[in-house]
Amino acid sequence: MAYLLPLLGGLAGLAADGKNNLTRFHAQQSIAAVLALVLSFLAWAALGYVVALIPIAGPIVAIALFSLVVATAFFLAVNWVISLLSALRGEERTIPLANRIVRRLFGETPAAKPSA
Numbered sequence: 001m002a003y004l005l006p007l008l009g010g011l012a013g014l015a016a017d018g019k020n021n022l023t024r025f026h027a028q029q030s031i032a033a034v035l036a037l038v039l040s041f042l043a044w045a046a047l048g049y050v051v052a053l054i055p056i057a058g059p060i061v062a063i064a065l066f067s068l069v070v071a072t073a074f075f076l077a078v079n080w081v082i083s084l085l086s087a088l089r090g091e092e093r094t095i096p097l098a099n100r101i102v103r104r105l106f107g108e109t110p111a112a113k114p115s116a
Contacts, residue, residue: 001013002027003030003080004084006033007031010031013027013030022087022090025092029098029099031105032105033079033097033098039101044068044069047065048062048063076095076098079097079098083095
């Protein structure tokens with residue numbers, strides 16, 4: 001559920017069965033993946049705004065920087081599907097970028113195996 005309903009599913013998973021390590025792990029990771037995508041967009045918006053103020057080349061560079069947001073979204077989408085399949089199998093596989101956010105927001109995660 002955490003991966004099918006991006007933010008609401010993660011929050012519902014924490015509220016419904018937050019004591020189960022597997023549920024908590026995937027709910028936290030789902031929330032963190034959404035936050036990683038939102039933060040990457042906000043960072044681009046702030047940086048792109050400043051860079052766009054540079055005459056002539058600024059707007060071109062700002063638009064080119066958006067490719068980093070698209071790459072982050074693609075990376076998270078692929079890992080989202082892998083994590084969904086891992087959750088269905090009852091495995092714990094981390095999303096590398098989201099795992100850093102999980103550790104900062106929720107502290108240490110339950111014993112998780114790094115993704116290959």
